[in-house]
Every structure is written in structure tokens, then in C-alpha cells.
Amino acid sequence: MACFLIPTVEAIAVTALAKVMESKEVSRDIAKVQKDSESLEVAGKVPFSRKLKWLRNLLWGGSALLAFEHVWHGEVVPWFPFLTAAADPADAAEMLHEMATIGVTMAVLVTAVWGVMLAVSSSVEKRASKVQPAEN
Amino acid sequence: MTLLSTFFAAIICTVIWYRNAPKDDMKVGILCWLYWGASLMWLVDAIFEYAEVRAEYFTPAPADMLNDLFLGLSVIALGLIIWLVILLIKDPKGVVKNALSRGKH
Numbered sequence: 356m357a358c359f360l361i362p363t364v365e366a367i368a369v370t371a372l373a374k375v376m377e378s379k380e381v382s383r384d385i386a387k388v389q390k391d392s393e394s395l396e397v398a399g400k401v402p403f404s405r406k407l408k409w410l411r412n413l414l415w416g417g418s419a420l421l422a423f424e425h426v427w428h429g430e431v432v433p434w435f436p437f438l439t440a441a442a443d444p445a446d447a448a449e450m451l452h453e454m455a456t457i458g459v460t461m462a463v464l465v466t467a468v469w470g471v472m473l474a475v476s477s478s479v480e481k482r483a484s485k486v487q488p489a490e491n
Numbered sequence: 492m493t494l495l496s497t498f499f500a501a502i503i504c505t506v507i508w509y510r511n512a513p514k515d516d517m518k519v520g521i522l523c524w525l526y527w528g529a530s531l532m533w534l535v536d537a538i539f540e541y542a543e544v545r546a547e548y549f550t551p552a553p554a555d556m557l558n559d560l561f562l563g564l565s566v567i568a569l570g571l572i573i574w575l576v577i578l579l580i581k582d583p584k585g586v587v588k589n590a591l592s593r594g595k596h
Contacts, residue, residue, distance in 0.1 A: 427565070
């Protein structure tokens with residue numbers, strides 16, 4: 356009924372967070388590794404703001420296409436209150452239940468998949484940083 | 492059917508993206524995010540529906556299946572339109588910019 360609203364809210368929050376992180380990471384895209392009192396620069400570490408953008412893209416992409424599906428089924432309309440279920444208290448209760456169950460699970464699954472992507476990315480970065488000093 | 496259509500679109504786009512990586516001139520990555528995001532969300536929808544109707548989930552009425560397929564194809568078309576708009580706005584190859592500047596002279 357309106358389950359896509361939960362991932363949309365998360366997408367808005369993640370977009371804002373990514374913007375904040377990006378402005379903080381201006382000069383931190385190159386990690387410094389100390390070796391024998393020399394500073395060795397290792398490029399290639401993906402900034403966290405970029406990783407947050409992966410989650411943002413997944414959430415916005417999914418929410419946009421799901422919103423279309425809700426328009427298709429007549430659950431979202433271009434006039435107030437925009438959600439057809441919101442006009443009737445019984446339907447509104449069902450809608451809120453759906454948001455709390457399906458909507459939250461959607462947001463959790465997408466975030467969990469992003470978590471797996473983070474784990475894979477960090478293991479690749481660790482492997483790269485181990486190989487880098489040996490090559491130099 | 493909607494989940495299946497979006498899922499196949501996500502797989503095809505990911506294969507195309509991987510084939511051209513690390514170059515992404517055509518911004519196929521955008522399509523990957525769109526379709527994978529939607530696939531994951533519809534997967535949750537499908538799991539909840541399966542929990543409710545059990546085996547009936549796999550034997551939909553032909554009319555429902557057709558409507559879902561139609562919706563799936565429309566969703567893929569919408570994804571392609573979003574991608575096309577972003578591609579033309581970002582214009583990574585400078586084609587639109589060149590065409591517009593040529594039109595001025």
C-alpha cells in the first residue's frame with residue numbers, strides 16, 4: 356500500500372549523510388601508511404561517502420520503481436491525501452501495518468546487501484594494501 | 492512476473508556493466524542500481540505474499556500473470572527512461588554539448 360515510503364525515508368537520510376561525509380572527506384581519499392618512519396601513500400581506498408552512495412542508489416532506485424508500481428495499482432494518486440488507503444481509517448491501519456512489516460524488511464534487506472558489499476570491498480582493500488608495500 | 496522481469500533486467504545490466512568495466516561511459520551502473528534496488532524490494536514483497544498464500548503464489552491466474560508481466564515491462568521501460576535522462580544530462584561523452592554548440596555556429 357505504501358511500503359516503499361520506508362526505503363524512501365532511509366534514502367533521504369542516507370543522501371544527507373553522504374553529502375556530509377563527502378564534505379568531510381575532501382582530503383582523505385588517499386590513505387597514509389607509516390613504514391620505517393617514511394610516509395608511504397596508498398591510493399585506491401574507496402571513501403566511505405562513495406560507499407554510502409551505493410546504498411543511496413539502491414534505495415532511490417528501488418523506491419522510484421516501487422512508487423511506479425503503487426501508481427499502477429491505484430494506491431498512490433496525484434491528489435490529497437496522495438495515498439488512497441489514507442482516506443479510510445481501516446485501510447490506513449492496514450497501510451501502517453504493511454509499512455511496519457514489509458517496508459521495514461525492504462529497508463533492512465537493502466541495507467544488509469549493502470553491508471555485504473562493504474565487507475567485500477574492505478577485504479579487497481586490505482588485500483591491496485598488503486600487496487602494495489611488497490611491490491615497492 | 493514483475494520480480495522476475497526486474498531480476499532479469501538487473502542481471503543483464505550487471506553483465507553489460509562488468510563487460511565494459513572499468514569504463515562506464517554509458518552509465519550502465521545507474522541501471523544496475525535501479526533494477527537491483529527494485530528486485531530486492533520486490534523479493535521482500537514476494538516472500539511476504541508467499542508466507543500468506545503459500546503454494547498458491549506459484550499458480551497465479553493467467554490474467555494476473557499478464558498484468559504483472561505488463562507491469563514488469565513498464566517498470567523496465569521507466570528504468571530505461573530514468574537512465575536515458577541521467578545519461579543525457581551528465582553527457583559523459585560530451586555529445587549533447589557538442590551538438591548544441593555546433594547548432595550555435
